[in-house]
Amino acid sequence: MKTTQILIAGFGGQGILFAGKFLAYKGLLEDLQVSWLPSYGPEMRGGTANCNVILSEESVGSPIITNPDVLIAMNLPSLQKYVDAVVPGGQIYVDATLIGEKVGRDDVAVFYIPATQMANEAGVPTLANMVMMGHVLKNHPELTFEGTEETVAKLVPPQKAQLVELNMKALQAGRDYQ
Amino acid sequence: MAERVLMKGNEAIAEAAIRAGCRHYFGYPITPQTEVAAYMAKKMPKIGGVFLQAESEIASINMVYGAAAAGMRVMTSSSSPGISLKSEGLSYIAGSDVPAFVVNVQRGGPGLGGIQPSQSDYFQATKGGGHGDYRMIVLAPASVQEMASLTIKGFNLADKYLMTAMILADGTIGQMMEPITFEEAAIETYDKPWALTGTKMGRKHNIVSSLYLKSDELERKNFERYERYKVVEENEVMYEQYMMEDAEICVAAFGIASRVAKNAVAQARREGVKVGLIRPITLWPFPKAVLRQAADQVKSFVCVELNMGQMIEDVRLATECRRPVSLCNRTGGMIPSPEQVLSSIREAQKGVN
Structure with missing residues (x-):
């Protein structure tokens, strides 16, 4: 891996920014150069939210992503908006519970994960974002699943330590999805 | 550490x-x-x-x-x-x-x-x-x-x-x-x-x-x-130079614009264009001397800014208008893509050849 540009997009409230922070911290703990850029406009309040994460072996240039290597779409408007921006040979992760459509491109790898349904079934209904992240990690062996718990612990306030376990449950469900 | x-x-x-x-x-x-x-x-x-x-x-x-x-x-x-x-x-x-x-x-x-x-x-x-x-x-x-x-x-x-x-x-x-x-x-x-x-x-x-x-x-x-x-x-003047040693085109940009510009410069270099970047870190005092020096070396300047062209005036003053300075910009909250900067660099390159 030299540089991976990851775009995560969905509704406000789906944990889009948190998922991005998770990837950024994971990269940080693996000694990569990282950047995390949120959308901070009025759209994130109840509308669409997105987040640009760059993981790189070299120092990160522009933190703004125009053509992602990896798109994680958590709702239909996000998929429609960014599907054509993904570089040929890139990856698209789709929350198949919320998005009924198929991706109409054959030059990218597409992963359909019923993340919202899986999160509900695992008893962590608010963590579809982390189910998606689990599957992303599975396909990016360079990020390794090892150290994931440490990463989550960095993101969760100490007084809410029980959330680490729940996040791990969601991540594992995503990783194990075939 | x-x-x-x-x-x-x-x-x-x-x-x-x-x-x-x-x-x-x-x-x-x-x-x-x-x-x-x-x-x-x-x-x-x-x-x-x-x-x-x-x-x-x-x-x-x-x-x-x-x-x-x-x-x-x-x-x-x-x-x-x-x-x-x-x-x-x-x-x-x-x-x-x-x-x-x-x-x-x-x-x-x-x-x-x-x-x-x-x-x-x-x-x-x-x-x-x-x-x-x-x-x-x-x-x-x-x-x-x-x-x-x-x-x-x-x-x-x-x-x-x-x-x-x-x-x-x-x-x-x-x-x-x-x-x-x-x-x-x-x-x-x-x-x-x-x-x-x-x-x-x-x-x-x-x-x-x-x-x-x-x-x-x-x-x-x-x-x-x-x-x-x-x-x-x-x-107290502070600036950064990037790939300026043999540059024929100089991009000037500060802050976030300089990061986008850096990507574009790296890409242009891969295409064989001799381009570098001067990034003012202090906007006042403005790094006049290094830009003036660059004007003796390069043939053209490209100023990348998130405005209608403000620092470009200081670049022209510092270089005493010895070389053409073109503007590559977006405003209103928009940010130029590396591709936009790259095409401005290519435009400048046409003038060089």
């Missing part, structure tokens, strides 16, 4: 300010810089500092003026429309020769504009938003790490030269997170015999004021102040 942590640019400013010895923060919330105030609100009470959300921007800058006159390390932060409101105070602070530290995390303008990133306050910061002859030291960070290091630098320079040091950032660098390490802050301390600390019946009263009704006295003050500014111009 200190631990690498992920932090937002705005938070990095606040943490660095505390490490630089700032114990007085006065502000008023505005997107996209509110995290500075939020961080201060959380931390200041725990370390015996003052966090105060004033009733307005005008009140907060005058509180800064007051604390600065008392010799304290003090700061405020805002975003574009808020800085316009603070500009009267900035002029008074300059006219009183007290040190202050001010942050502008720019958003699109004019007027209320939008809340997305912009660099359209370059004129305001470098040419003076307030009235009268005065300068501020203007520092333009391009990373979260620099948000911190230039904050510490800014406090030192303000105390050293008795003037305002301003961080001119933008919404992107304020909102983004990057790894950052906090090394031991190199705090420089300067005696402040002019400060209003109470005479304790032992010395003459100090007076901090910008009012000089005698013309000759006011003129003398202005001349003295500009002698000090001259020293700043001689000693």
Whole structure:
């Protein structure tokens, strides 16, 4: 891996920014150069939210992503908006519970994960974002699943330590999805 | 070595300010810089500092003026429309020769504009938003790490030269997170015999004021102040050069625009175009000499900015219009893509051949 540009997009409230922070911290703990850029406009309040994460072996240039290597779409408007921006040979992760459509491109790898349904079934209904992240990690062996718990612990306030376990449950469900 | 942590640019400013010895923060919330105030609100009470959300921007800058006159390390932060409101105070602070530290995390303008990133306050910061002859030291960070290091630098320079040091950032660098390490802050301390600390019946009263009704006295003050500014111009210029050794085209850009430009320069180099980048880190004092030197080497300049073309005027002045300078820009919260910059570089290349 030299540089991976990851775009995560969905509704406000789906944990889009948190998922991005998770990837950024994971990269940080693996000694990569990282950047995390949120959308901070009025759209994130109840509308669409997105987040640009760059993981790189070299120092990160522009933190703004125009053509992602990896798109994680958590709702239909996000998929429609960014599907054509993904570089040929890139990856698209789709929350198949919320998005009924198929991706109409054959030059990218597409992963359909019923993340919202899986999160509900695992008893962590608010963590579809982390189910998606689990599957992303599975396909990016360079990020390794090892150290994931440490990463989550960095993101969760100490007084809410029980959330680490729940996040791990969601991540594992995503990783194990075939 | 200190631990690498992920932090937002705005938070990095606040943490660095505390490490630089700032114990007085006065502000008023505005997107996209509110995290500075939020961080201060959380931390200041725990370390015996003052966090105060004033009733307005005008009140907060005058509180800064007051604390600065008392010799304290003090700061405020805002975003574009808020800085316009603070500009009267900035002029008074300059006219009183007290040190202050001010942050502008720019958003699109004019007027209320939008809340997305912009660099359209370059004129305001470098040419003076307030009235009268005065300068501020203007520092333009391009990373979260620099948000911190230039904050510490800014406090030192303000105390050293008795003037305002301003961080001119933008919404992107304020909102983004990057790894950052906090090394031991190199705090420089300067005696402040002019400060209003109470005479304790032992010395003459100090007076901090910008009012000089005698013309000759006011003129003398202005001349003295500009002698000090001259020293700043001689000693405190900061810039970064990237791939300039054999460059035939020079891209000039600061802050977030320079990061986009760097990507474009790297791409153009892969295509065999001899292009480099000069990134002013201090916008005032402006790195005139290095640009003037570059004008002897390169055939053309491209200025990348998030405004209608503001720094480009200083580039033309510095290079004495010896070479063509073209503008590559977006405004209103839009950011040029590396491809847009790349095509501007290619355009410039056509002129070179």
